[in-house]
Amino acid sequence: MWEFLARSLEASMIFTFAGLGELIDQRSGVLNVGIEGVMLFGATLGFIAAQSTGSYWLGFLVGITIGGLLGLLHGFFSITLGVDQVVSGMGIWILGFGLTTYIGNPYTGPLGMERIPTILGLSPFFYVGIVLVIITWFVLNKTSLGLRIRSVGENPSVAEVSGINVARTRYLCVITSGMLMGLAGAIYSLDYNPVWNYNFLMGWGFIALALVFFSMWNPFIMLGGSLLFGTMWQLSLSPELVLPGVLSRYIWRTVPFVITVVVLLIMSTKWFRIRWGAARPEALAIPYVKE
């Protein structure tokens, strides 16, 4: 049981890292639907780097760097070129899915390195994740940088007039968010489940995207959501630990996805929007063109 809980907490952290990245992105008004692609890239290249050099540090570094670069790419398309952000995000996802399948295939199999040591029975990333959530909340809500990010996400033309460089602020956010997503992928393939497989993520990135909508753009609610979904995911992987013999394991695997749809549905209802809504960044997914 403790094993199950610990694994759930570790799974939650992957959602947290990816979700935090997307949350920062969206707060600045940029939508990135390609989280899964960035995570795949971070996971695959991080895995390859760690395996060929034998250094975890290098693996994570490569994961973060490639994430940042993909964030930059998304920024270039959506901020500088003004391409539809959904199109660009889709592009990053399919690029990640396609290229990592090709690049990673020769490395199919386990990582074959000693596991990352745990702290009090939990992966060190659990603690890093909690700290990051607090930092993100603090920066977004209590600092002038956070105010700038939020104002750019709400009304970029007004922000521009008041002296904020919209493009620069957004670039900062997309790169940071890409790094977090790349790190999330690297944590998956180096720590949580150190095995490379064909399309091994199976929807983590898209659930993280749903989590951000669910969080109403608040890092703490997002942390709660990640804990919920991490536990659910772990349960769907090994239902026999909690409910042995109930339903086929294939049916269990669909459960996190069904619940994501249901949660999204509840959040989209009018009741929910009136009661809790109004937190959505006004300028989300609208390209900003400087006059």
Add this chain to the structure above:
Amino acid sequence: MRIGNYEFYLEKRLTLAGWQAATISILAVVVALALFSLIFIQAGVNPLSAYQEIFSYAFANPYGLPLSINRFIFLLLCTCAFIIPFRAGLWNIGMTGQFYAGSLSAFAVLFAFGARGSSNLDLPPGIVIPLMLVAAALGGTVPGAIAGFLKGRFNTNEIVVTMMLNFIAFWLVSFMIKEGGLFMNPGGRSESFDVPSSVHAPLIMGTPFTILLALGIAVLLYLMFAKTKIGYQIRAYGQSPAAAEYAGISTFKIPLLVFIMGGAIAGLAGYHYFAAVPGVYKIARNYVQFGDMAFYGIICGLISQGNPLAAIPIALLFGGLSIGGRFIQGKLNMSFGLDYALLGVLMMTLVAFQFFYRNKIVWVKAGKERADVGIPS
């Protein structure tokens, strides 16, 4: 920006003629293929001879050509499934799930006729095949309708919903064909039972009849968008849902309708690949590699700019490319996934070229007066 004697600047396109869109699309494909040759160079293969091998296998080889055509039919159906919501401004990335649902439904018909027991069962093809087609379309409709209903009624993000439905359908297929599932092969293999030879899809010169179905759907869709009221309503909704509502177009019915149509067409692709392609005739063990090819539909849809007729040659090209890529990866001992890598490179190039659909680069000789001086762009 100045280069030599010429001054370059950007200008917003106000209109985009058909031939301009076609030129940009062709350029995008050429650039993507050029970029992709980097992968060949990295693997130590001459890109020109690699492309020659790909095209000659895909379009001039007696083994490759039927594979390309079958892939083309599948891609064309998936592209149409993507295009219909795309014209309404919505993203259907759930072709994979709709494809799985369609194939499961088609096999459910066979199961109901008792085909699991024996592959020599004598079934009346005139009844069973139409039933399978209808079932496949209806099966694909189910995930489509869920996404469309949620979008229309609650404005739920259709990208996340269709993606979630993909995974749900994926695991449901595993549930049905593996570990004692209802459709499991009686021989104990982790794949579905065989389609009885009496109800194999009729072939036209070695090609399944579904090719006529796919081409017919593309033409009908073109006519629907160009000539009918509903096509006009879909396009109007795609331009601006708010304006469409003001004009009396239901913002509930249009999303629901486009996703139902898209889902039904993707469901037919499920019938095509698992019940009509010679040599398959079952839900294969590696069905995920068939399903993931549906993402090529997104690319075909984007390149064709939502025009179902333009999608025909594009689907044929990509069908051939993906088959040829898979072939030379074996022949040249390259790593698995060449066709996936191509998918990624094409998609990214396309995204970059989206810019040119809306802007153009104009150049004038330096020193000349610009015609639009004083007019803010």
